[in-house]
Amino acid sequence: MSNEIFLRRTKQLRPLAVGFFVMIVGSVLTFGPMTGAFRPARAETYLSLVIAGIIVTLGSLTWLCLRITCPRCGAKILWWAISRPDNAGWLNTLERSDCPSCSYAPDVPRDN
Numbered sequence: 001m002s003n004e005i006f007l008r009r010t011k012q013l014r015p016l017a018v019g020f021f022v023m024i025v026g027s028v029l030t031f032g033p034m035t036g037a038f039r040p041a042r043a044e045t046y047l048s049l050v051i052a053g054i055i056v057t058l059g060s061l062t063w064l065c066l067r068i069t070c071p072r073c074g075a076k077i078l079w080w081a082i083s084r085p086d087n088a089g090w091l092n093t094l095e096r097s098d099c100p101s102c103s104y105a106p107d108v109p110r111d112n
């Protein structure tokens with residue numbers, strides 16, 4: 001299983017999934033009222049939902065960028081993947097089997 005992705009090797013798939021799920025919830029809060037998927041009765045509620053959704057989405061993205069790291073060099077893997085203008089395949093970066101910064105490839109954990 002030497003081609004196991006780095007995020008699984010370092011047991012960071014679950015935090016990544018949780019962060020993406022929270023981002024989806026935040027996006028629904030933000031764009032749901034805009035698209036008419038649900039329409040709150042009061043304008044204040046509408047505005048509160050949109051602002052809360054933006055805060056939840058950006059907060060979750062920030063948390064993910066700080067949380068998904070290389071245990072050896074400390075590189076912030078998600079931030080590394082999305083912040084480089086020359087890195088068109090940011091999803092490919094998340095699917096690598098080693099750290100994109102230092103090439104560290106830990107052993108596959110036995111209990112995961």
Ligand SMILES: [Zn+2]
Binds near residue numbers: 070072100102
């Ligand atoms: Zn590294």
